[in-house]
Structures are given as C-alpha cells and as structure tokens.
Amino acid sequence: MTSARLTPARRAVVGDVPELIRLRELPLRPGSTGWQAEAATTLRKRLGEPEPSWAAFVVDQPGQPRLAACAVGIIDERLGWGGNPAGLVGFVFNVVTDPAHRRHGYSRLCMEALLDWFRERGVPVVDLRTSPEGEGLYRQLGFARASDPAMRLNLS
Helix, strand or coil: CHHHHHCCCEECCHHHHHHHHHHHHCCCCCCCCCCHHHHHHHHHHHHCCCCCCEEEEEEECCCCCCEEEEEEEEEEECCCECCECCCEEEEEEEEEECHHHCCCCHHHHHHHHHHHHHHHCCCCEEEECCCCCCHHHHHHCCCCCCCCCCCCCCCC
16 A cells, blocks of 8 residues: 555546546446536536535546546535534545556545545535445444435436
C-alpha cells in the first residue's frame, strides 16, 4: 500500500467527468448504455456549483491522464432530529477502483478525503450501500450495519 501514500486523493473537477463516467461503468453490467450522457451532465452541473452539495475525490493513475479510483458523495438536507438538528445526511456512492490499480489503498484515500469533506460541512451521519468486497474497508473506516432495512419502489 505504499504507492497510495505517494498519490494523494484530490477533489475532482469538471474536467474529470469523462473518467468518472468510465469508472462508474466498471461495476455495471456489460452493455449498460443510455445513462452516460445524463450522468455526465449531472456531474458537470454538481461539481461546478459554487456551493456544491456533491463532491468527488479521485486518485490519478501514476504517470497517466486517467483516474485510478474515485468516491462520490452528496449532502442531503432532511428534517432535523435529536443528535442531528440540521438534518444533514451524507450519502456515499460510486466508490470504484480501476481493476489494474486495486489493492493499493486508493479507494481508502478517496473515502478518507470524502469523509473529511462531510465533517468540514457539519454532516454528522453518512450512509452508503456496499458490496461484500467493499464491506471490510467501510468497517475499517467506522461504518456499521444499520438497524433499519432499506426498501425501494421503482416508479418507472
């Protein structure tokens, strides 16, 4: 993991959008199409906001104009409750490492930078969904299984 210490995570910029889309494609089923243009538009808009509620942190591939890893997060504003009067909740998604750069700690660097971004904005709660492969990293970062099960309704 020493190589990760030589390549710090940085805040993504609008110019990183094509690479963020490329990384997002990696865990999706092959042939998944039709979403890339809209996703790129959303990322350009959100990453370019003066007071962004979205952030992405990335690690560059050493010596290449490509990204090795990324983590994206949003801040959701809900009604407050005890322990979170402002109702701010972070949500992490799109944590991906290029297969050629796995096991170097790049996702950890992206996640640590994203969690610092949430802390700096006063977000006391951060949620995510994980694959079995990612669960170990998230547990090491302090995440725990929530007691309430997630549910979803597709309206389309």
